[in-house]
Amino acid sequence: MWGWFPWRRTALRKRVIVNLEDKAFAGVLWAKRGPLLVLKDVTLMQHGAADTPMDGEVLVERSKVDFIQVTGG
Template sequence: MFAWRRTAVRKKVVVNLADKAFMGILWAKRGPLLVLRNAELLEAGRAPQPVDGEVIVERAKVEFTQVLAGGGD
């Protein structure tokens, strides 16, 4: 178990993938999946796009995750 995942749950994060990123609250980690709520899609050259519902991301596709200062709780 990675300590950052325990620390990051219920915090505002940016999950970076190869071609896009999602910013939102890391709500849960379920096996190989991360669950984000209140998420926005971030793509280069575009304004952030709100996403309805939860975003499910496969951890294997995550390049890196940033925990934002003061985000969450």
């Protein structure tokens, strides 16, 4: 199920920062659905701009992810 994610269960349902090339999403890593990561309670973070709370779930393509930081419980 999480073959590419060597620490798979460590991050599931925890607060993470998903870093992309030009932005990052801070939220709860809720699930992996095929090529997508599902995040809840998300804030968009962009360099030089104020953090923006996001409504609903945010879907991120795994192939676009540079790295993921686990930030807490």
